[in-house]
Amino acid sequence: MTGGGAMRPILDMNAYRPGDSRTDSVERRLANLGAASVLFYRQPIEMAEAAGAWMVAKDGTRYLDFYNNVPSVGHCHPRVVAAVSEQIARLNIHTRYVVDVVDDYLERLKATLPPELENVVMTCSGSEANDLAIRVARAATGGTGIIVTETAYHGNTALVTEASPSARRRGSLPDWVIAVPPPSCAHHGTDIAGGFLASIEAALAEFARRGIRPAALLVDTIFSSDGIFADPAGFLRPAAAAVRAAGGRIIADEVQPGFARTGDAFWGFGRHGLAPDMVTMGKPMGNGFPMAALAARPADLAAFCEGTGYFNTFGGNPVAAAAGRAVLEVIEEEDLQGNALRVGAGLMEQLQSVAARDDRIAGLRGAGLFIGLDLAAPGGGRPDPDLTVRVIDGMRARGVLIGAAGRHGATLKIRPPLCLGADEAGIFAGALEAALREARG
Structure with a gap:
């Protein structure tokens, strides 16, 4: 289902490579991280x-x-710095205790989301949030198939890496993942909505041929790793309707477009007049403090929890909640x-x-x-x-x-x-x- 032409790994673009000039600081980093080290620029x-x-x-x-x-x-925003400093000096513990700052934050966050997404599960990274979203979608639908776009990146857990074509240096996608072309003029001409819908319908038909039930369409709602495709507003709705008609869920990955970045909507899916079944979020939530979340319908989350318990030691801790609340306040007040x-x-x-x-x-x-x-x-x-x-x-x-x-x-x-x-x-x-x-x- 993917398009032609060689894929260029994004992390390799203008990255430090073996043989480039090294400083003592670079030598120290490479010695510590080894092959997992990723540094920008040939002179980091x-x-x-x-x-x-x-x-x-x-x-x-x-x-x-x-x-x-x-x-x-903004880097080191004083409101976020103060909120984190004050909370960590007072209390920081896991979510097995009731702490007002956590529920204050969750209620404020939920006020920005579709009302049916009543439950929020806090994690530490967008990778964890997307991993959990796939698992919830599978439990709620009974399906396993995931549709993504051909240069998508959704995280680095074992499960999510398999659904992130841009993270793969070699090998093919597993049978339960189908990658479709991004919603671009190059692939779909002037009818982006119709072309993207046709790609989704073809993926659903291919799943049927493979004997795989669809679980979800997982999309970064501005398709950032694919090259940033935002318009025309609303083009996602027909594709979402087709996935739902086939029994799947819509997972909006808002790690990059969320939290007011697109300007005309707080969430990327808001530009499309779409209410997803699940929303994942991460990086911008805490302005640098590690936090992320999955927002879901109670029935879907309950279907997952019937068979699998979930607990995250650091996800949703009071310091993260304080950082997240400060971010929401700054976005509104400024x-x-x-x-x-x-x-x-x-x-x-x-x-x-x-x-x-x-x-x-x-x-x-x-x-x-x-x-x-x-x-x-x-x-x-x-x-x-x-x-x-x-x-x-x-x-x-x-x-x-x-x-x-x-x-x-x-x-x-x-x-x-x-x-x-x-x-x-x-x-x-x-x-x-x-x-x-x-x-x-």
């Missing part, structure tokens, strides 16, 4: 501190952060959703202006402060991951951090902190144009 950066949308290296170099969606409300909408629109206009002057920008898509920018051979030719690496390097040299996405690794994934200012958006656009100009030479 040793970071020392951060605030707002900026990070500072040990050598004093300042970097504008357009890559990390973890510090969603109008960061509105800021994402306004500054994101201004940034998109600036990028469109750059694209008008450089025909190697083959596409621009996104919503709010989540934008994908495709780089290709001049005149809109084939995707050019090598150009992408040169641009990433060129922007790093100009003090701007950015990463790649997409099947070919030729899409810049633009997702700065939600506190980004218009002046900082301008810095990014200027650095991009300069890096492109340098890369042409």
Whole structure:
């Protein structure tokens, strides 16, 4: 079901590789982590501190952060720092005790979700949340089949890695996973909703041929690892209806698009007028404090718990709840959703202006402060991951951090902190144009 062309592992894009120049700090990291070490850039950066949308290296170099969606409300936001510090000085324990801050947070979080998602299970990572979501979907439906998109990434547990095509360096997907093309014009032309629905129907038919019952459609609702595909708003609804008609559940992976990033909705699924059966969330929840969650219907969660107990020692601890509550308060009080909408629109206009002057920008898509920018051979030719690496390097040299996405690794994934200012958006656009100009030479 996957499309043609070689897949470029995203973690390999512009990453440190054996044989690159090493500092003592890099040697120390490699000695500690071994083959599991993943470092950005052929000359890795040793970071020392951060605030707002900026990070500072040990050598004093300042970097504008357009890559990390973890510090969603800004690096080291003082409200989150204070909330975590105060709570850890008072009490931090697992969820077998009743602590008001935990239920205060859960009720505030649930107020942002569809009302039928009455239960929230706290975990420590999005990987755990997606792992649990698949297991709940299977228990609730009696099916095992999972549909994902062809360059999806949903986490790194054993179960979720098998449903994350972009995490696989070799081998094929298991029989219970089918990957469909992302909702792009390249695959579906102008009828994104109809084309994506047809792909989902074909996957359901293939499951039937294999004798596998579908359990869920699992999608990152802005399709970030596939290259960021946000529009047209509403295109997910027909595909969701088809999966439900076949007995499956809809799992909205909101680890990247959630918590106001898209600007016109708090959750990525909100842009589609869709109420998922389950919502998973992670990174931005605690602004850097490790926390994640699964929101589900009580009946589905009960079906799972009948056969399997679930307990997470650190998931939902009081310090995590304090961090999460502070994040929700900051988003509301600083109008960061509105800021994402306004500054994101201004940034998109600036990028469109750059694209008008450089025909190697083959596409621009996104919503709010989540934008994908495709780089290709001049005149809109084939995707050019090598150009992408040169641009990433060129922007790093100009003090701007950015990463790649997409099947070919030729899409810049633009997702700065939600506190980004218009002046900082301008810095990014200027650095991009300069890096492109340098890369042409």
